[in-house]
Amino acid sequence: MASLVLTDGSQLTSDSQHLGMYSSPTASLVLTDSSQLTSDSQHLGMYSSPVASLVLTDGSQLTSDSQHLGIYSSPVASLVLTDISQLTYDSQHLADWCPLGKDTYFRKFEIYSMAWQNEINLDNVVLAAASYGGPVAVVRDRKRFIKVQTTGKPVISIYTASGRQMSSIVWTGGQIIHLGWSSTEDLLCVQNDGCVLAYDMFGTYLHTFGMGQEAKDTNIIEAKIFASVNGTGVVVLTSSYRFFLVNNVKEPKVRQLAEVAGLTVPPSSWCVISEDRHTRVLMARGSDLYLLKHSEQHAFPVGLDLRENTKSVVEMAVSHNNRHVALFTDLGHLWIGSADMRKKYCEFDTKCPSRPRQLVWCGTEAVVGHWDTVLLVVNRQGEFINYSYDSPVHLLPEMDGVRVLSAFTHEMIQKVPLVVQQIFRINSTEPGSYLLEASKQFQKRSHRSDEYIRLVKDQLNVAVRQCIDAAGYEFDPSNQMMLIRAAQFGKSFVPDIDSEPYVKMCRTLRVLNAGNNHTENLTCGAWCGLVKFGNFWYN
Template sequence: MERPSWTIIFVPVVGIRLRLADCYANTVAVGVAVTTMSTGDWQLLYERYYRRRHLYDMAWPRPVQLSAASRLVFFEAASFGGPFAYLNLSGPKARPEMQIYTSSGILISSFSWKHANLLKMGWSNDQSLVCVNNDGRVFVFSIHGDLITQFTLGKEASTHGLCDCCITGDCIVAVTDTTFELIYFHGIGNPVRMPLAQPDLHREPPSSMVVVPGNGSPFGVSPSFDALNSPPSSPTGAPPSGIIVIVGTQSGTIIKVEESSAEDQMLSGGPFVQMALSPDGTRLACFGASGTLHCLTSDFKRNIFEFGTTSAQAPLQMAWCTNHAVVLTFEHHILLVGELGYNFVSLPYDTPTRIAPEIDGVRIVTASTCEFLEQVPKSTESLFTIGSIAPGAMLYDAAEALEKRIPNADENIRTIIADPSVVKEAIQTCLHAAQREFDVRLQKRLLKAASIGKLFFDTSDNADGPDHDLDPDLIRNVVQTLRMLNTLRSEGSIAIPLTFDQLEALTPSVLIDRLLQRNQHVLCLKICEALNLDSKRVLLHWAIAKVNQSRSDVVSTQHEEVQLARLIVKRLSIVPSMSLAPIATAAFRAHRPVLAITLCDNEKRPSAQVPLLISMNEEERALDKAIASGDTDLIFLCLQHLRRSRSHSALFSMLQTRPLAQSLLIEYARQSGQMDLLKNALYALQMTRPAANLAVQQAYKQEHLTERLKGLQLAAQFYYQDKRDPFWGTSADDQIKLLQVQSRLEAESATATPLVDRSVSETIDAFLAEGKVTQASKLQQMFKVPAKRFWHIQVQVYARTMQWAALYALVDGRKTPPIGFAPFVEACIANGNLDEAVRYVALLPDTADRMEWLCNMGRWKDAVQVAVATHDLDALRTIQSNCAEPDVLEIVEKAIKRLS
């Protein structure tokens, strides 16, 4: 669309308060004009005021070249009032320097730039400097110039090189040269290549490119500005839900690239040589090669406006000032274009400029100054617009009049205290404006006005309603925040021109992280105290920085190390739950073992102390700490590490004086089935009896006899070392001899029954069962089997195998055997031969025994004969009472009568 040519005439206004209508009546313009108000630094662009705020006079320690026209000069500013990175490759120096400055031009750090072919610089979300070379290498530096990490953007980048690159937060999107493919990496500390569709660029480099992060905002936030009395924003496209790369093509259109699609938006007016995304991510500004600025929604559904600059050259930089104006920089001026493209302001500069976009404005950097271009907040506008009768303006005027002791100064207040909601609105307006001012004197006047309003609000009869509540700590909180912001903004080593809106978007926690990067520990502690935040991480960072900064080329004495450890422990003692483990780790990595161990000894949590000592190769100290804690898990941790790092002899030697660790190691080996470890531990710890028992168990788990014999021989050695009881060693030797004999006899005799693993008695039993008495006798003599046991074995075997003749041969013609005749009787009865048992009953020397056995076997007639032969009436009567056989009872009765 064609834009009319406007003539802009500025008319000065006298410095008295007039109604707004009077002000407009004194302004002469053709068409829509920009009006300069009594607040002379304000500029009106389509219902919104803008102003430039002087921040700092630059204190560059050496001349800087800020011309954006040179491809050899790199200048990047971190958002949220962050530092500047500056590199001039056009200078005469053989080795150029990368320089990092505060917003006031004070040098933070510098280091030699050793890498050629730098393509683009940018700042990550954690304020690390990211440098991308055109060969695909990426270097990440801290704010102090230390190299944090480096990586490459893949094989394609290394092979073809890069022609363009965008660094947005923690995302890097690059375009390869010659092939013009997109490469997307997410994460700076741990980079991961992510999928991205490939647009058809017709083998031509993109004319421009911009990245829309996942949350839609290039600053990682989606701020809402001027919530107090702010008008509703114009309808725009919704921010995207995932990363989007907007690529301008040489053919004049724009391609919207996502993970799985690349969609041509079919635009005209290109090619677009510059593109910029609004802070909330909903609007896109595109500058065409023909000199026209196009503004459209970022979803490409609506064209908002077009603005013709009639400039033959493209802007050097382009950015948004809030979400409503676009800033374009040229060689000697900056152009500020209003929301609908009808209005603009040209800001002349004598020297080259660089701009740094923020969520609520733009920092403008020149060789001599640093300024902030912003939209005037609605609260400030309602307070200071000429002729304003807003409650906040009336409260502010009344406070000024009271300070000057003007009669009837409280009349303005009395006109608004009738309605507590109006007083509340006035107080909030003054506080809102104070939060967004940099001038400390104006902050104080606005806070004083709010305090006076609060006084009237508290004494109002209608201030107790539920709809009229006012936070009693509101003013105090604003004061604390302003004190913090004023300290940050002050010139010096800090110089962070952070606004209130930026602070809300950044959050105090992230602000503290950034201050810690610059070792501003005292300031961080004050912020934590003022905002009631946890100060642990501040103290931790201070201690680690103390450990690293106090290092020098001269080796510290042990006394100095201990003194430093005491200082750190004392300072950190204000936080009872503070862990010293990270600090001790830092000391160990700094090659300060005395300091590390001293700090570790003061660590109160064994769960942190023991692993740390292990990592420092202080295994024995770690084991003692674990044992003292009584935590078996920690003891096991030490033992496992010691098993890997020490020999068995060294490990077991260490455990000699630590019985708890001994017991746990032995139990662990037993439960986990590590028998070799268990056996070695028991032996090394002089537990020879348990070690020998274990050796026996292991021996009998071997399938081959040879291996079993070796295990038993080892067990015998263990048993013999216990001088108190040699029985077990002798028994082990006998078992070895038995196995050897069994194996040999089994091979020689070809017995049907296996002999190996039988006892001596079972082996003799086997030979006797097969009638091999000679072999059985030899075995009895070899192992000194007692005669009684040998007799018992013979009786049991002959009876079981029905060798009755062989059984009787044992007693035939001989004296009473050493085991007596009762075992013979028992064996015959057990094997069902009562007749044979009677033969041996008759051999019993005791009559009563014979009677008992005969009665038990039911041999009543034989029993009667014995009783009659011995004239035993009692026995006969016993038979009479127990026997049920009539013929036997008849004989018994006759015998009783005869004997009685």
């Protein structure tokens, strides 16, 4: 049972020269000070925290007490390597972290493996999904010429977020211009004659309302469904290029928005901005922008600092909180700024002048553009990352990220929440990080648990709260359990601590995990919003 002890990283004894060749199963190497390593220690090449402890217990086998290898390296952290051929971790989410700017990370992870893999081709359908991981409505895109097995009427199929069919609607009405979901998860079907039909998620007809006589007479060419403070609203564009608005589908009152003088062709793009009980339409005619309100007769022109030679704005997107907007031009430039157009955050050259299939916001921090097999994520500082896909995808914006739906998987892209970064990021000295490590060591019955607790003995209240909050942002139950266990461990050292947040989070996660089971009809996404606001429905 040979052992080699290095008490000063600046000097390595000659025994360390055997490091690359000695692999006895019971040999151990302990580095208690690695602030300076000579060339003999370069065999380690993986971990160099100033006071890190590295233990090699078996040269043929490599494991880790944490899945945060290469990302998690708290100054007093301990990394145990027991298998050179294989690395295992306590969690997998940190392996998906991608840096985007300073001290900001984005992550992508799978929520479900879709059950509709052999049924749906996203290239040939129109898809609409409810927020917070609600049901998904799919109908064949009648603009595409594809081979069909029947000549019957269109069928709207309704699926859970995991791709399991819940119901279907045989469509007997007019031409469908747009599909969308209300805040109460009612399916809204906008027809070309101005009628909006509402169904529940089980395909039961609820009610119908119209968008006014003019919309009925001139027909609708475009429509958008949006969330407002009053509930869910609808805006339609008629063939006479006029906009009509309903702020609340539960109490439909049709209002005509201001007109743009001399508009004889369809707008190149438009979007709905609903903020502080006021709903506006931002419309582009070529490179000219206009704000349309129902309280004014004429549209208000908006001055915008775009690159020279810009001929038109071809795509728009508004953030979930309606405070930020993104514009995509025919030159391939992405303009990101405030919704009132007074502040420009950045203008990013995507090097791709073709119009994106979709342009949506990822929370409030970044914009995601979709081109064929590539997703481009650009933050408000003009920094970017991209993801590649080998099959068609559909983007579903949420309050804390964006869901990516394909024929095979249902994934989530989101900014890593601050409290999660504080606990798991490189060289973290946050109280929650030390408490989590203390809990891990306690589970191993190690005396090192006491050393970590001593580091945060004066901040245990903060440490417990960080672990509780971080658990609410995790999708993987094993990660939730790890953080909740750490919070429970820390609570035992604070006699007068308030247990209500801990109990409430445990109850919330229990309900969410039960509902998030892919075998059930309950689904829940945008977890941070659900945990924070309790916006969870029993479907």
